[in-house]
Amino acid sequence: MIRDKEILVIDTDGSKLGIMSAKDAQKLAIEKDMDLVKIAPQAKPPVCRILDYRKYLFEQQKREKEARKNQKVMSIKEIRMFSAIDTHDFETKVNQAIKFLKSGDKLKVSVRFRKRAIAHPELGAELLDRFKEACAEFGTVEKPAKMEGRSIVMFISPKASK
Numbered sequence: 441m442i443r444d445k446e447i448l449v450i451d452t453d454g455s456k457l458g459i460m461s462a463k464d465a466q467k468l469a470i471e472k473d474m475d476l477v478k479i480a481p482q483a484k485p486p487v488c489r490i491l492d493y494r495k496y497l498f499e500q501q502k503r504e505k506e507a508r509k510n511q512k513v514m515s516i517k518e519i520r521m522f523s524a525i526d527t528h529d530f531e532t533k534v535n536q537a538i539k540f541l542k543s544g545d546k547l548k549v550s551v552r553f554r555k556r557a558i559a560h561p562e563l564g565a566e567l568l569d570r571f572k573e574a575c576a577e578f579g580t581v582e583k584p585a586k587m588e589g590r591s592i593v594m595f596i597s598p599k600a601s602k
Contacts, residue, residue, distance in 0.1 A: 442466070442478055442488060450479070450489040459485055516595075518548045521571075523557045523564045530567075534574040537596070541578040547596040564592040572596070 442462045449457040449465045452474060457465075462476075465488060469476040475493040478486055517540040519533050537547055549571055551564035568585045575596055583595040 442476065442486075444486050446485045447478075447488045448483070448485050449476075450487065452490050462488075465490075512544070514544060514546060516546045516548055518550065521549070521551050521567065523551055523553050523560070523567065525567065530570070534571065537571070537575050538578050541575065541596065541598045544598050546582070546598070547575075547579065548593060549596060550591045550593045552591040558590055561587060561592065568592060568594050 442465075444462055446459050447462055447465055448459050449468070451457050452472065457468070460468075466476050469490045472490060474490045476488050476490055477493055477496065479489050480487040519537055519540075521530070521533055525533075537549070540547055549568060551567050553561070553564060557563070565585055572581055572594070577599075579596040579598050581594060582597040583593075585592050585594040
């Protein structure tokens, strides 16, 4: 399905066969019982390679699978608090956050305001500052506290392990 008049052909061992017509390259590939695959269509002239296409696809899938296996999945865990939180409840939330940060997850910490508590957003900001200080050993603030609707949100990412 190569429609270009002239193409640069590369052999199965990686050596350049030179510039030739697409028909001649296709005949050469058929003689070797291989496929002619366009590797770089944007090049001048386009680069084609003689190879076993099924084997090429298999190796490509294998590389993608290996890359997915080595990839570390990072999820975002959310911790919600209210502006009027007791000390023990706060400590429990901090301990949970430290556990999440140790396991390598990002944190979204939000302080929600109920009813008339929205009139005092400084209480929520204070609470987030205390939370930030409590988690400072295990994580760093990725996005600082910001008001979003009836809540203040802050993102914390885990520190790089040494």
